[in-house]
Amino acid sequence: xxxxxxxxxxxxxxxxxxxxxxxxxxxxxxxxxxxxxxxxxxxxxxxxxxxxxxxxxxxxxxxxxxxxxxxxxxxxxxxxxxxxxxxxxxxxxxxxxxxxxxxxxxxxxxxxxxxxxxxxxxxxxxxxxxxxxxxxxxxxxxxxxxxxxxxxxxxxxxxxxxxxxxxxxxxxxxxxxxxxxxxxxxxxxxxxxxxxxxxxxxxxxxxxxxxxxxxxxxxxxxxxxxxxxxxxxxxxxxxxxxxxxxxxxxxxxxxxxxxxxxxxxxxxxxxxxxxxxxxxxxxxxxxxxxxxxxxxxxxxx
Amino acid sequence: xxxxxxxxxxxxxxxxxxxxxxxxxxxxxxxxxxxxxxxxxxxxxxxxxxxxxxxxxxxxxxxxxxxxxxxxxxxxxxxxxxxxxxxxxxxxxxx
Numbered sequence: 001x002x003x004x005x006x007x008x009x010x011x012x013x014x015x016x017x018x019x020x021x022x023x024x025x026x027x028x029x030x031x032x033x034x035x036x037x038x039x040x041x042x043x044x045x046x047x048x049x050x051x052x053x054x055x056x057x058x059x060x061x062x063x064x065x066x067x068x069x070x071x072x073x074x075x076x077x078x079x080x081x082x083x084x085x086x087x088x089x090x091x092x093x094x095x096x097x098x099x100x101x102x103x104x105x106x107x108x109x110x111x112x113x114x115x116x117x118x119x120x121x122x123x124x125x126x127x128x129x130x131x132x133x134x135x136x137x138x139x140x141x142x143x144x145x146x147x148x149x150x151x152x153x154x155x156x157x158x159x160x161x162x163x164x165x166x167x168x169x170x171x172x173x174x175x176x177x178x179x180x181x182x183x184x185x186x187x188x189x190x191x192x193x194x195x196x197x198x199x200x201x202x203x204x205x206x207x208x209x210x211x212x213x214x215x216x217x218x219x220x221x222x223x224x225x226x227x228x229x230x231x232x233x234x235x236x237x238x239x240x241x242x243x244x245x246x247x248x249x250x251x252x253x254x255x256x257x258x259x260x261x262x263x264x265x266x267x268x269x270x271x272x273x274x275x276x277x278x279x280x281x282x283x284x285x286x287x288x289x290x291x292x293x294x295x296x297x298x299x300x301x
Numbered sequence: 302x303x304x305x306x307x308x309x310x311x312x313x314x315x316x317x318x319x320x321x322x323x324x325x326x327x328x329x330x331x332x333x334x335x336x337x338x339x340x341x342x343x344x345x346x347x348x349x350x351x352x353x354x355x356x357x358x359x360x361x362x363x364x365x366x367x368x369x370x371x372x373x374x375x376x377x378x379x380x381x382x383x384x385x386x387x388x389x390x391x392x393x394x395x396x
Contacts, residue, residue, distance in 0.1 A: 107345045110302075146347070151305035151316075155362045231309045235316075235392075293348055 012165035014175050014247070018057035018075045019272075026054060031295055032082065033089045035112065035287025036069050036103060038096030041133025041161050042247060043068040045076040046284035047087065051292050053119075055080050056281045061133075065096030073102060089295035091287035095134070107290055109283045110139060110150050116286030117243050118145030120277050121267050126239035129229055129258070130282070131248035133161040136229055138236040145286070151236045153228075161247040166201055167221055171214045182222040182253030184215050191224035200224070218253070226257035233262060243267050249279040302346065305392070306356035307364040313395035315365040317373070317380070321346060321353040323388035330354050330389055333379040338367050354389070368393075 029049050037044040038061060046056045057075035061068045069092065077084065084102065092100030093112040100106065109130075117128045118141065128139040135154035141147050168175040189212075192203050204217050212220075233242070242264050248254050249269060259265055270276030277285070307316035321344050331339040331354060338360040343350050360367045371378035373391035380389045 111345050147302045149303040149305070153308050155308045155310070228309070235305060235309065235314070290345075290348075297348055 009172070011168040011172055011174050016059040016075075018055070018078055020055040020079045021053065023275075031089075031292050032087050033091070033288045033291035033295060034073070034076070034087045034102075035116075035284040035289070035291060036073060036090060036092050036100045037094040037109065037112065037281075037283035037287060038065050038069050038072075038092065038100060039094045039109075039133050039283070040096075040135070041165075042280065043072040043094075043096075044281045044284040045072040046281050046288045047076055047080065047082065048285070048288040048292060051289060053277060053285060053288075056278065056284065058278065058280055061096065065099030066101050068096065069100040069102065089291040089298075091291040091294070093283050093287040095132075104291070105294060107287060110137065110147055110152075112283045112286035112290060113137065113245060114139050114141035114147045114286065115145040115289050116282030116284070117141070117245055118143075119285050119289060120270065120279065120282055121241075121243050124241040125243055125267065127233060127237060127242040128282075129233050129242070129244045131160060131229065131244065131246040131254070133247060136160060136232055138229075138232040140237045140239070149236045151232055153232055163200070163225065164248065164251065167204070167218060170201060170204060171218060173214065173218070176250075178218065179222075179250070179252035179254065179256075181215055182218040183256065185213075185219040188223045188257075189216050189220045191227055192220045222251075222253040223257055226254055226261055229254070230258055230261040233258075238262055238264060240264060241267060243269075243279070245279045245282040247280055302344070304355070306361050307392075308362070310365075312365070314392060315368070315373075315395075316392040317356050317364060317368065318390050318392055319354055319356070320388045321351065323386040324353040324384075325386055325388075326352045326354075327385075328354070329383040329385075330380040333383040335370065335379065336360070336367050338364075339380060365395075 035046045043061045047054045059072050090103045092103030092106045093109045097106040117125050123143040130137040138151045140149040269279050272278035302321045305316045340357040342355040373393040376391045
């Protein structure tokens with residue numbers, strides 16, 4: 001009894017990790033700020049030194065927001081030479097933002113995402129699609145990362161990270177492979193009709209019984225999600241410099257279908273596995289940057 | 302910041318759109334709304350907290366039904382007419 005039977009494996013589980021950028025010289029530390037983004041599914045933290053990303057962490061949100069905030073903050077401080085008390089200003093954001101105990105201020109994730117995307121991809125970014133664990137946000141911003149228009153769809157969990165976790169579990173495909181698998185069909189089948197994740201699951205089971213392959217079911221669901229997301233982006237205003245943030249930015253099946261539907265390529269994502277910034281930390285990064293601005297403002301400079 | 306409160310679902314698009322740069326916090330729209338669907342919220346704009354009108358959370362997910370009576374497709378709802386700043390409008394496109 002060493003290995004779990006296949007049906008008991010946690011196919012939905014994604015990688016939790018933390019990173020410190022020790023490849024640079026961080027000697028002059030004037031302003032040290034942190035951003036803690038407690039999302040519905042993932043908690044993210046970022047530490048910035050003088051407005052440059054120093055360390056970040058990504059973990060799963062538990063049932064308790066303050067504990068999740070403390071956990072991710074503990075993770076981000078690991079392997080750094082900083083202590084909690086070295087951080088001069090902390091901004092809490094995301095779904096659980098009012099429950100971040102170490103935060104000096106809570107700011108909505110919309111403002112933080114735009115600021116963070118502006119940092120990660122540069123000032124040319126105008127349109128941001130954030131596909132979170134439990135909602136989808138379409139944001140339009142200016143060259144400073146200030147939000148100009150915003151739309152959130154949190155009516156249901158379909159087309160979100162949580163919906164994808166449900167499908168990974170149902171089809172027994174590890175969540176990290178789900179994008180690739182959804183693209184392995186020759187042609188996309190018609191999208192599933194249901195937008196609700198509970199009903200989509202029922203529909204998917206029906207299709208599997210009818211003899212559809214896992215790949216085909218996944219392709220149909222991913223396509224339905226991509227269509228929903230594309231609609232939101234169009235409503236808020238699509239521009240050429242378009243990026244996707246949040247957990248689903250790592251789902252190549254979603255990203256490539258949205259690009260096809262909208263006829264626009266997303267700006268290339270930095271590769272977090274090879275030392276680049278992670279599109280999942282846009283909110284935390286933006287929170288840390290706004291924290292720096294607020295800190296300097298409070299000092300009167 | 303222009304915020305779209307509402308959703309797109311299989312039956313169409315339903316949004317009450319509020320421009321917080323134009324909103325001066327006068328509360329007239331919240332007073333005129335027959336459904337009490339509007340409220341004042343604090344929004345973080347340019348490093349300042351500003352009090353602006355918003356659709357209250359309980360109505361965002363059922364806005365199609367909440368706002369139906371005011372005929373939002375004509376964009377002349379009490380909230381739109383109450384706002385002298387032109388900060389409120391309706392985007393209503395049932396299929």
